[in-house]
Amino acid sequence: MNTHKLLIIDDDEQIGEMLKTIAEQCGFHVIFTDTALAFYEQLSLFEPDLIMVDLIMPDVDGVQLIERLADINHNAKLIIISGAGKRVVNSSAVSAQEHGMEIAGVLNKPFRTAEARQVLTDFIKHNRRRRPTAKEKIAPAQDHWFPGEDDLQQALDSGLINAHFQPKISSHTKLLLGFEVLARWHDEEHGGVRPDYFIQLAERTHQIDSLTRLVFDQAMCWFARLSRTVNPDQSMTLTMEPDNLTIAVNISVVNLQNRLLPDELSDCCEQHGVSPQQVILEVTETAAMENPTEMLDILTRLRIKGFGLAIDDFGVGYSSLIQLARLPFSELKVDRSFVMTGDESAESRAVIKSVVNLAKSLGLKSVAEGVESHAMRRYLDQIGCDILQGFAIAKPMAAEPCEVWIEEYYQTMEQQRVKALKTLDILDTPEEYRFDRITRLAKRLFDVPVALISFVDVERQWFKSHPDFDLPETPREFSFCAHALGFQEVFVVNNASEHPRFRNNELVTDADKPIRFYAGCPLQMPGGERLGTLCLIDSEPRHFSDQEKIVLQQLAALVEEELEADEYQDLDHLTQLFNRSAFERRSRSMLTLAERSQLAIYLLLIDIDDFRQFNELYGHTAGDTALIAIADILRENFRQSDIISRFSGDEFSVMMINKADREEIQLASIVDRINQEIDRVINQTLAPNSLKLTVSTGVATTSENSHFSYSKLLYEAQYQLRRRP
Ligand code: C2E
Numbered sequence: 001m002n003t004h005k006l007l008i009i010d011d012d013e014q015i016g017e018m019l020k021t022i023a024e025q026c027g028f029h030v031i032f033t034d035t036a037l038a039f040y041e042q043l044s045l046f047e048p049d050l051i052m053v054d055l056i057m058p059d060v061d062g063v064q065l066i067e068r069l070a071d072i073n074h075n076a077k078l079i080i081i082s083g084a085g086k087r088v089v090n091s092s093a094v095s096a097q098e099h100g101m102e103i104a105g106v107l108n109k110p111f112r113t114a115e116a117r118q119v120l121t122d123f124i125k126h127n128r129r130r131r132p133t134a135k136e137k138i139a140p141a142q143d144h145w146f147p148g149e150d151d152l153q154q155a156l157d158s159g160l161i162n163a164h165f166q167p168k169i170s171s172h173t174k175l176l177l178g179f180e181v182l183a184r185w186h187d188e189e190h191g192g193v194r195p196d197y198f199i200q201l202a203e204r205t206h207q208i209d210s211l212t213r214l215v216f217d218q219a220m221c222w223f224a225r226l227s228r229t230v231n232p233d234q235s236m237t238l239t240m241e242p243d244n245l246t247i248a249v250n251i252s253v254v255n256l257q258n259r260l261l262p263d264e265l266s267d268c269c270e271q272h273g274v275s276p277q278q279v280i281l282e283v284t285e286t287a288a289m290e291n292p293t294e295m296l297d298i299l300t301r302l303r304i305k306g307f308g309l310a311i312d313d314f315g316v317g318y319s320s321l322i323q324l325a326r327l328p329f330s331e332l333k334v335d336r337s338f339v340m341t342g343d344e345s346a347e348s349r350a351v352i353k354s355v356v357n358l359a360k361s362l363g364l365k366s367v368a369e370g371v372e373s374h375a376m377r378r379y380l381d382q383i384g385c386d387i388l389q390g391f392a393i394a395k396p397m398a399a400e401p402c403e404v405w406i407e408e409y410y411q412t413m414e415q416q417r418v419k420a421l422k423t424l425d426i427l428d429t430p431e432e433y434r435f436d437r438i439t440r441l442a443k444r445l446f447d448v449p450v451a452l453i454s455f456v457d458v459e460r461q462w463f464k465s466h467p468d469f470d471l472p473e474t475p476r477e478f479s480f481c482a483h484a485l486g487f488q489e490v491f492v493v494n495n496a497s498e499h500p501r502f503r504n505n506e507l508v509t510d511a512d513k514p515i516r517f518y519a520g521c522p523l524q525m526p527g528g529e530r531l532g533t534l535c536l537i538d539s540e541p542r543h544f545s546d547q548e549k550i551v552l553q554q555l556a557a558l559v560e561e562e563l564e565a566d567e568y569q570d571l572d573h574l575t576q577l578f579n580r581s582a583f584e585r586r587s588r589s590m591l592t593l594a595e596r597s598q599l600a601i602y603l604l605l606i607d608i609d610d611f612r613q614f615n616e617l618y619g620h621t622a623g624d625t626a627l628i629a630i631a632d633i634l635r636e637n638f639r640q641s642d643i644i645s646r647f648s649g650d651e652f653s654v655m656m657i658n659k660a661d662r663e664e665i666q667l668a669s670i671v672d673r674i675n676q677e678i679d680r681v682i683n684q685t686l687a688p689n690s691l692k693l694t695v696s697t698g699v700a701t702t703s704e705n706s707h708f709s710y711s712k713l714l715y716e717a718q719y720q721l722r723r724r725p
């Protein structure tokens with residue numbers, strides 16, 4: 001007689017036994033397992049035609065297990081059991097189907113015995129067991145090798161297990177940030193063994209410490225070599241900073257019970273000359289939450305050694321937020337089951353987004369793994385996920401192919417960069433006020449002798465804006481900025497004469513104007529290409545605070561806005577000053593900057609009195625000449641870092657940016673001087689009659705009221721202007 005065979009995996013023994021009884025009553029031949037290892041063993045021995053999987057089990061990832069079944073093309077049908085709520089269950093059912101598994105039913109915990117019986121009898125109804133065909137008898141189902149304890153021991157001893165590397169990149173800048181190390185076991189005879197299988201085998205046979213040690217050692221060895229071979233000084237196209245890269249190694253929960261682990265790992269780092277700061281240890285969410293108090297202890301010790309810590313597979317378990325916040329993690333990795341299904345499933349996207357936001361609010365970096373599509377890359381960038389990992393970027397690779405990949409990745413990035421730079425068509429163009437105002441402002445705010453806007457060309461760096469600095473360009477090999485492009489945020493050299501990479505640089509050893517301090521913030525196009533920097537240089541060593549970094553980043557954002565702005569649309573064509581909308585956009589950005597730095601902003605409105613009569617009396621040509629003359633007077637009397645516009649037909653506006661409490665503005669005397677100049681330049685030549693040109697002013701400032709909104713400033717300045725006699 002042909003009996004249907006049912007294999008159950010559930011960590012809850014009571015439920016498992018209950019299901020077994022029900023199924024046997026329905027006429028099934030049943031085996032119940034409560035661990036992954038037992039399950040996989042039975043899978044090949046028992047050859048079930050129906051499988052019941054509990055989605056949520058402490059030691060086994062049900063979702064992964066289903067994926068694996070699909071991968072090995074197991075033709076059993078599936079019943080999904082879960083207490084995770086209908087949505088999760090349904091979406092994993094969808095995902096299993098997408099992986100080619102057939103779903104025979106779903107049981108939501110808690111379920112009644114009648115429901116279980118119904119699902120099982122339905123299955124029998126629809127699956128009358130047929131006899132195997134002759135062909136199937138000759139060619140047995142594909143042979144799946146499930147190695148045991150001794151096989152693993154042997155594999156560990158004979159070097160069959162080795163480390164592969166999967167790149168991680170920045171979602172926003174596309175910079176290569178590091179790698180995750182993944183163990184691979186390739187057997188000559190049987191082929192590859194799946195990591196989740198042999199990792200669990202290692203855990204239960206007490207070989208996981210040896211495995212972790214082996215993988216960790218290989219990883220450090222490779223990583224140290226990589227840092228040595230990829231020497232940016234030798235390759236101009238590589239804007240790579242090996243010191244910036246990280247290497248992430250998976251640590252099993254069993255490893256964490258080994259009290260010697262922190263010392264062993266840090267010793268290994270020391271042997272290879274790798275800084276623990278560059279090493280991230282990945283611990284699964286379920287492991288971290290298993291025994292939070294004990295975990296806190298060992299994780300803290302690892303953190304003290306300098307290691308970064310990532311929560312792996314986040315979203316699958318049910319972490320208490322309080323515990324999560326208490327554990328010393330630095331990275332949160334969204335489980336790949338959500339990322340891989342995110343293109344089709346709104347639920348998965350909702351999970352991803354909330355994990356990313358959770359990471360943000362806890363001050364952790366968010367990492368999405370399992371990124372397989374470009375649509376997903378875009379989505380992740382849009383919701384502000386920091387780091388990407390997945391087949392859409394690269395598959396895990398052995399050491400050598402990974403090195404080739406790195407080289408190619410950098411070359412592609414550089415090509416895209418240069419292409420974007422050429423498209424921008426900015427190289428060798430004249431200096432412009434709209435850029436100079438930002439470098440001049442930077443000089444004032446940071447009190448440095450030199451601030452530059454530099455573009456890194458193929459073989460040189462060229463300065464779009466370089467007030468009070470003679471060189472228009474320097475060779476790329478001396479460029480600090482080219483290195484800054486390899487950094488996520490602001491790159492700082494406090495004292496170049498002590499910096500290993502720069503101390504022999506010509507610009508540092510040059511006795512004339514030696515560089516000591518450098519801070520550069522990359523300028524990035526919307527497509528992510530980094531073209532150059534806004535940078536500060538001093539001939540004295542200097543400290544640069546986090547607050548200062550933020551201000552520099554904001555100034556760099558102003559430069560980025562200028563790069564995207566349409567100059568033709570922004571200028572008033574008569575006076576060549578900004579027009580009103582261009583002025584307002586820049587003023588708003590400036591106010592945002594002021595909110596976070598100690599700046600006092602003044603908005604000054606200058607209205608020409610009786611300009612209509614002036615035009616009527618002396619003619620429009622004279623009127624135009626007067627406007628041009630006033631524009632010149634304003635340029636002369638305000639700083640180049642101020643923003644000046646022709647606000648309307650007969651109005652001008654100036655936004656003055658001052659360091660609060662440090663720079664006093666003598667507004668009355670400036671206005672007097674403007675009026676004197678107008679009298680001298682305009683009235684004496686253009687206005688011989690009794691009608692003389694005069695201006696009225698109104699001013700508002702942020703230093704007096706704490707409210708920073710542009711409309712309020714404008715309203716106040718206009719109010720003052722109207723009150724004038
Ligand atoms: P994991 O730590 O979550 O590792 C990420 C897994 O996602 C890897 O599977 C990787 O190959 C896979 N992956 C990455 N991007 C994509 C993608 O775009 N699409 C798909 N379909 N998969 C992607 P792998 O290598 O099979 O490893 C499975 C699990 O085995 C790992 O999951 C980890 O838990 C464990 N593991 C692997 N190596 C080690 C190790 O050295 N030590 C320990 N303790 N565990 C390891």
Ligand code: CA
Pocket residue numbers: 180250282312
């Ligand atoms: Ca991992």
Ligand code: CA
Pocket residue numbers: 312313333335336369
């Ligand atoms: Ca993971």
